[in-house]
Amino acid sequence: MLLKYKKSPNQRKYKSMAEERIGYLLLLPALVLYGIFVLYPVVDSVVLSFYKWDGAGPRIFVSLANYIQAFKDRVVWISFRNNVIYTAGIIAFGVFPGLILATLLAGKIVGRTVFEAIFFFPRLLTQVIVAIVWSWIFNPVFGLLNQVLRTVGLGFLAKGWLGEPRFALPAVIVAGAWTYFGFCMVIFLAALQNTDPTLYDAARIDGANAVQIFINVTLPQIKYVVAMVIVYTVIDSFKVFDLVYLLTQGGPGHATQIMATYIYRKSFAEYFFGYGASIAVLLTCFILAISVLYLRYQERGM
């Protein structure tokens, strides 16, 4: 006779505990790696920010001195200002063109996939390649931009784009935005697929034009995605390093100095690792604050 075996509540509890243990065990390798390569450096950077250290000798505890110095340092403020301008520039020339392109491509357009691929392509390039390409474009001797200006009779506008304080940061922004708008376009396109088509029909019946439809129908439906992209852009733009460093190294003077290049300079060129860490911590706090604000906004809206 076949006896039907029924698990007791205790057995079920033990089974669930065993599964839990296996789960933790499987998580362990990733957790160890995360601890070594992310958590430990983050915690150590915070600790380091309270010390003076030249990277070779002993660490000397200086309490909040690095933070006080950072708030008094004019270059920190210049870098912060440049980061804000860079971010605004990327939003203006990366996010919004991305949104407009996505709106255009969301309609029935022949060769849409090809356009998507072309616009997204710069995002696939490493920042080193992007920097090399744009440094060639902006080169005052053989650069494409100056050649084009001369060809169309606007030679008087040709200049050393990366060597003039007024134009260096805008030039870097153009290079940054070039890599970014395609990415934004793809995100917005995905969001536009989920909009309600009946609202568009209703708007058209009511006589709304394309701009009115975009502002009153499209935007409200994807506003959380727009907000998400903008927050992501802010975070990404405050972290930018490679493109700026490779194009201008923060120069001329401090014209394109941003937080990340200044942290690098203080830590690895001047060997004030503690001071560099304190600026990095301040930058992290700022990015965290932006992220928290966004999350709250999203929660409230949901």
Next chain:
Amino acid sequence: MSLKKGVFPCVLVMAITLIVAGSVQAAITLKVWDQWTGTLDKQAVDMMDANFEKMHPDVKIERSAMPAATIADKIRPALLSGTGPDVIYPEVGITFLGPLAKAGLVMDLTEVWEKRGWNQKLVEGAKAIPTFGGRTFGVGHEIEYVPIYYNKNIFNKLGVTPPKSISELEDICEKALAAGYIPIAWSARDWWTKTNLATAILWSYLGKEKAEEAMFRGGSWDMPEVREALQKAFVEWPKRNFYPPNFVALGYDEGNMFFYQQKAVMHPEGNWMIGGYVENVKDFEIGVFLWPRPKEGEPSCTIFFCGSGYVISNSTKYPELAVDYVDYLMASKEAAKLWYEVAATIPPLKLSEEDIAEWNVHYLVKEATKALSSEEIQFVPGLSMGTPAEAFEFLKTGVAEILTGQITVDEFVKEWEKLWQKGREEGLTYDTFKLE
């Protein structure tokens, strides 16, 4: 033959190969990090390494060549971990080497200098630069100075001769401009071009006594000569178009191209550029003169560099062998010949004119060697050798800020003086450094 039968001989052959390879493999590997990435440099050092390996059959030199900035980024963690290279070739001024010496990461070579006879064999600057707190931590190499190279053909065409004062230099610049040439091939995007020109013009205006007072003996930089020099090179000359158009946005190589292509007349450069001239200049003859002083008749005062130098890790397992290696590269005549002939570089080994006369040495290298041994010229180490790191970083950006009108010369001098003072308080200058 079956597969099984074939496997055994294969395994046997592989095992024997591994055993044989293991037995012939060098017993000792000496790890070296240096900066010899250029075609000529690399060729010369590869030959020296091969010679050294012949002299020490059980030694293999494992050399990693990288730019100075990469060495600077990597060397601290590498030495702190105790697994770094045995021999390193970084910049050996107090700015870079001082903190490593203080932390005990590099070997104190004071006694080695005595024991190996380097005090007699090598030029004084090779020891002076890596010496601080009364101890010597390296051997300076690439004995360099920064004159002004010029296109002899264009000079003849313009009917001018090397200037004897700054105003004569300016006259030549005006004549060159009038004839459609760029007077001075100089670019300001890369930091070293700015720091080198700043040092050259400062030393020209200050002279040896005042320059050394400020750099080595705690003197102030807030002097009228400093202001005049900076005003001249970074405010006045750009306004008078003495440099190429858009020079602030130009890279080092692009700046050099103006000279190679005979579009520019003069080229303020160190003798490290001679290799570049050998490779790139075929159609004209190059002359050289030292930076003139403001007034005619004052002795020339020029930058002296030992570009970088050899230091030895304190955690090396083979200190004697590492010293042997440095000794061969820096103090042997065999290596010196390769430095001169192949790398077009002047090593620190003292040599007679007869020695060099017999070798196949480029005329500009000979010229540089002659100048460097001249007692009439005042040599002062470059700012990159003795400036505290923070002040040196300010020099890089500060010059660009003057050039682009973001700060005035006066603001520059005040900040420069402040940062030097801070460096002194922190013991980061030659006069204040202490080994604790």
